[in-house]
Amino acid sequence: MKFRTEIDIPGKEKIITPETxxxxxxxxxxxxxxxxxxxxxxxxxxxxxxxxxxxxxxxxxxxxxxxxxxxxxxxxxxxxxxxxxxxxxxxxxxxxxxxxxxxxxxxxxxxxxxxxxxxxxxxxxxxxxxxxxxxxxxxxxxxxxxxxxxxxxxxxxxxxxxxxxxxxxxxxxxxxxxxxxxxxxxxxxxxxxxxxxxxxxxxxxxxxxxxxxxxxxxxxxxxxxxxxxxxxxxxxxxxxxxxxxxxxxxxxxxxxxxxxxxTPAADEFAKEMNELATSLEHRILHPGSQNSKDFAISRLKLIGNLNQKYPNLNFEKEEEHFNKILNFSG
Incomplete structure (x- = not known):
């Protein structure tokens, strides 16, 4: 049995790319x-x-x-x-x-x-x-x-x-x-x-x-x-x-x-940026712990890879965020 009328959207032109x-x-x-x-x-x-x-x-x-x-x-x-x-x-x-x-x-x-x-x-x-x-x-x-x-x-x-x-x-x-x-x-x-x-x-x-x-x-x-x-x-x-x-x-x-x-490229871009955005939204409970520092290191590595792949994007705020976690001294 069907309990809802899902909208069937006709095929659209894929017009959004990472550069759009x-x-x-x-x-x-x-x-x-x-x-x-x-x-x-x-x-x-x-x-x-x-x-x-x-x-x-x-x-x-x-x-x-x-x-x-x-x-x-x-x-x-x-x-x-x-x-x-x-x-x-x-x-x-x-x-x-x-x-x-x-x-x-x-x-x-x-x-x-x-x-x-x-x-x-x-x-x-x-x-x-x-x-x-x-x-x-x-x-x-x-x-x-x-x-x-x-x-x-x-x-x-x-x-x-x-x-x-x-x-x-x-x-x-x-x-x-x-x-x-x-x-x-x-x-x-x-x-x-x-x-x-x-x-x-x-x-x-x-x-x-x-x-x-x-x-x-x-x-x-x-x-x-x-x-x-x-x-x-x-x-x-x-x-x-x-x-x-x-x-x-x-x-x-x-x-x-x-x-x-x-486009497929935009889907891949969105997936990568979502991973970074989700990391930024992650609540750090113990900022001075080794786990937190390891997390920050892994995120900075991710940013480095994204910087190479998308050189026109600015990741300064993200780098600053994770560097603060990495260098947290209490």
Whole structure:
């Protein structure tokens, strides 16, 4: 007997190698996948403007990173003692206007380079609902706790979602015609929208993405939404808030992602980096013992081998970590 409907994902092009430069942005689920890739030392930049949920906010980010939109202090909004950017989340807010803009400018300068050099772009769309600043009609990425009456909240139409996502793709292809894109719809439910409105919001995103992937050969869809809702389909695979996926669910979806897109070389690379990452996470109970020193020596030898095999990677933090264990004197 079968007790679940496992998702059968059609064969995908293996596009991720150890050398691939990756850019990822979108909802917090995008951060989950990016964290897995970062842990394995893949070259990835994730959510440089903070977590962004809707297609218009992600479009605005690409417009800034490609230089189509220039940001200045005039774009900042003051509220509750802080200067805020409607393009960014609250991590970029600050008490001093000039310092806030400086942080934004530095981030744009750094991330524009990564964006233009990336081979693969992963976008995760979380919702079709958008808050528009009433003063200008601008679709904000974050309301920064500004009173809700200053915004108009509405759900983007299917046509608006398609238009925004297509403009994202055009912006990327304008700087790299050979770029590959992986689009996903976040499986995280937005309960504050209400269950029915959340379903309509996700359905619009799914339809928009489906339209796009049939139009562009270099754009693919990864079914993270279906894996959680139709394959795992059980509250034991959700976190305590009953909306976000649990660690087990994230790991399961990650394994599917890896199977879909990793080349054999990337699989080998991931296995080696996972061994190193697991060693770093190992809790040393007796740092002065001979066993601990032997463990550190074996890890430093592993790092030496990895340094030879992957000379472009930086292992300084890992070497420092294990040298501290080796030289521990109590």
């Amino acid at each position: 430069i990756i850019f990822s942005a979108g909802s917090c689920f995008a951060g989950n996948i990016a964290a897995k890739l970062k842990r394995l030392k893949f070259n990835i930049s994730s959510n440089p403007f903070g977590v962004l949920f809707n297609p218009l906010s992600l479009l605005n980010m690409t417009e800034v990173l490609t230089g189509k939109i220039k940001l200045s202090e005039d774009d900042l909004v003051f509220h509750n003692g802080l200067w805020n950017s409607f393009y960014h989340n609250s991590e970029f807010s600050g008490e001093d206007k000039a310092s806030t803009q400086k942080l934004i400018d530095q981030t744009i300068q750094r991330e524009s380079k990564q964006f233009s050099n990336s081979d693969i772009f992963i976008f995760t769309f979380g919702t079709s609902f958008v808050y528009f600043w009433k003063e200008s009609g601008f679709p904000v990425s974050n309301c920064h706790k500004i009173p809700s009456h200053k915004f108009e909240r509405r759900m983007l139409t299917l046509e608006e979602n398609i238009e925004a996502i297509e403009k994202i793709i055009v912006n990327i292809l304008s700087i790299n015609s050979k770029a590959k894109l992986i689009l996903t719809v976040s499986p995280v439910r937005h309960l504050k929208d209400g269950l029915h409105q959340n379903q309509l919001s996700k359905a619009s995103l799914l339809l928009a993405v489906d339209h796009i992937i049939h139009k562009y050969e270099n754009v693919d869809y990864f079914p993270a939404y279906e894996i959680l809702l139709d394959d795992l389909r059980d509250y034991r695979f959700y976190d305590v808030d009953l909306t976000h996926p649990s660690n087990e669910a994230i790991e399961y979806i990650w394994e599917k992602f890896q199977t879909c897109y990793f």
